[in-house]
Amino acid sequence: MPTAKFSEIRDIELFEGISEDSFVALMKAAYIQNFPPNVEIITEGETSDFLHVVLTGSVELFANWSNNETTMATVWPVSSFIIAATIRSEPYLMSARTQEKSRIVMVPSADVKDVFEKDAEFAKNVVTELASCYRASIKNAKNLKLRTSKERLANYLLKTQKKSGAGQSFPLKYEKRRLASYLGMTPENLSRAFSALREHGVNVDGQIVHMENPGKLIEFAKPTHLIDE
Amino acid sequence: MPTAKFSEIRDIELFEGISEDSFVALMKAAYIQNFPPNVEIITEGETSDFLHVVLTGSVELFANWSNNETTMATVWPVSSFIIAATIRSEPYLMSARTQEKSRIVMVPSADVKDVFEKDAEFAKNVVTELASCYRASIKNAKNLKLRTSKERLANYLLKTQKKSGAGQSFPLKYEKRRLASYLGMTPENLSRAFSALREHGVNVDGQIVHMENPGKLIEFAKPTHLIDE
DNA sequence: AAACTCACTTGATAAATGTCAACCGGATAC
DNA sequence: GTATCCGGTTGACATTTATCAAGTGAGTTT
Structure with a gap:
């Protein structure tokens, strides 16, 4: 079974209830990569070729502007990050670096968009995830401003x-x-x-x-x- | 045709490409309300019973905490607001007040969620909208922090x-x-x-x-x- | 026309936050 | 064991931002 090594991520909310076909389609070209600590795996401004899922370790999302850097969020296992860029085929707005030794699944964006078109359950999960991220971001802005x-x-x-x-x-x-x-x-x-x-x-x-x-x-x-x- | 009075909103991105059936289902219990300027039409913390669409005028989204208030965004015609709360059936995170005399369509949340389940095209539009709002909110946070x-x-x-x-x-x-x-x-x-x-x-x-x-x-x-x- | 309202501006001052430098102390290197 | 590194802390000071109070001026009311 080609998806055996991905069993750990089968259970994340994003993939809950999707068909086995869809899951296989997502994983067929996906691969797991091991990163040492403190490695930049995504740079803001680049186009989004992969949806990332943290299996172990942790990932810091951060952003830069004019010699300033700020931490935007930290991603803990098991969850995906930067799905909005994937869905919109737009450049990443945040960079990502491992905080510690981390194992990360990389799912090609093209496959994500493909399955998103075909599997209504997956599309629904993406919506839930996005709505949740959006609300978290609104809360963050309120926290900062108020x-x-x-x-x-x-x-x-x-x-x-x-x-x-x-x-x-x-x-x-x-x-x-x-x-x-x-x-x-x-x-x-x-x-x-x-x-x-x-x-x-x-x-x-x-x-x-x-x-x-x-x-x-x-x-x-x-x-x-x-x-x- | 019962949806004639809603023709103005047929063209917004959120409804692009959805079936006529879906549109009728969304509008069957929807209604248009006229508001004078400076009227609070949504209060943060309340449950989200309606998806709102501004036809004319403009709406300020704002938030309060401990005697402070801050403007989060302004919504201009023709666009919807607070779709994340609708989709997740969670309380509004922001209040809304008319900035000027405004006409607003109110679509029952239950119908939105219904059509969302049945019409893949609509679901796709919702995703695009949410991803876009999320990215805007990330940009906002970067702007504030950097x-x-x-x-x-x-x-x-x-x-x-x-x-x-x-x-x-x-x-x-x-x-x-x-x-x-x-x-x-x-x-x-x-x-x-x-x-x-x-x-x-x-x-x-x-x-x-x-x-x-x-x-x-x-x-x-x-x-x-x-x-x- | 005079009075009033209200958003906006300006000045004086205070509070919050950032910067720079020095220092501390645990962890690591040698 | 000593030296070094580095994150964290502390102090002195600068900058940014908020607060409070007073003043201005366009628009409205009477």
């Missing part, structure tokens, strides 16, 4: 704590410098934002965050499902 | 000039206070940003912008198709 950097950090911590199981202590998922860039501030500013959140019960020791009093932090952060999921 | 307010204004002016026919003078499409909010700054800051752009050949008189030397402004603004289309 909140200060301290508030963005506070809400980020609450979200991360929740995902980690809502315990009092949890690890940051990536380097502080990347977190700073993701949250739209400098590393120095992030450092000071952490200090400022001490009065709201937050203490950091390296990668570990201690949240003494989530209620107090919530009072400051004012999270809402219309921005923070 | 540029200063002066740079955002400069690029906005170049974009507007281009759309207006690339002449030396062109009108702003809306109030400066809304423009300021859209660009993510205060009205005072916008005012000063305009003054600062004088040295790059920009002069404003009320709603009219004079751009003496686009080349000089481009040099400062460094527009790129990866942010500014």
Whole structure:
């Protein structure tokens, strides 16, 4: 069975419920590539020849303009990235680099568009995925425009704590410098934002965050499902 | 013919190429509503019962958080808005208010989702629309994170000039206070940003912008198709 | 015509954020 | 074991942006 090695990605939301034929068609020319850490696998502005799916490791999506760089998102297994460019046959708007050693499936864009035309179930999944990405991006813009950097950090911590199981202590998922860039501030500013959140019960020791009093932090952060999921 | 009064919207991209049956199904329970200026027609957080299409006038999409408000986008005829919420049956992430007297078609979400399931052509159009909105939102985030307010204004002016026919003078499409909010700054800051752009050949008189030397402004603004289309 | 409204502008000041340089301390290299 | 590297932190300072208050001027009301 030619698709055996792709069994891991059979279960991602994007491929849920699609016919076996469709899946085979998608995988027939797909291949898995192993990347070392810190390798740029996509450069913004290039045309989108492949849909990418992260199997293991993690991928940072980032963008550049005039000597500035900013982290836009991080992709964790198992999910695809940059599907909008694939569907529209337009250039990537973001670059991508591995954060760590990563295994990535590369599905030719032509095949994605082909199956998209033929398999209504797949088309539906693409829509759901796109709508979800779009909404996430809107939330991101609201976060940036309506909140200060301290508030963005506070809400980020609450979200991360929740995902980690809502315990009092949890690890940051990536380097502080990347977190700073993701949250739209400098590393120095992030450092000071952490200090400022001490009065709201937050203490950091390296990668570990201690949240003494989530209620107090919530009072400051004012999270809402219309921005923070 | 029951859909006669909806002939104006038959031609929008979203409905291009869909069967007559599908169009009738979409319009069977749809209705046109006239709104005076400055009326809130959607409130963020509410569930999405209708897909909206602006026929005449214009609609401002905005968002609130903790006593702050920001303009996210403006919708001009003829286009739909907030399709992602409709498709995902999730609450609106943005509020909408008429900027001026406006005629708006309201299509029940249930019908949209119905036709979406049955008409592959419509589903395809929805995907294209969503992918386009998503990419616009990514560009917006890049604009906010990578540029200063002066740079955002400069690029906005170049974009507007281009759309207006690339002449030396062109009108702003809306109030400066809304423009300021859209660009993510205060009205005072916008005012000063305009003054600062004088040295790059920009002069404003009320709603009219004079751009003496686009080349000089481009040099400062460094527009790129990866942010500014 | 006078009064009023309201968006816009300007000035003074404050707050938020960025920049540059120095320093710290754990991890790695030699 | 010492030196080096590098991410993170801290301090001093600059820049950007917001806030508050006052003033301007076109358009509208009375």
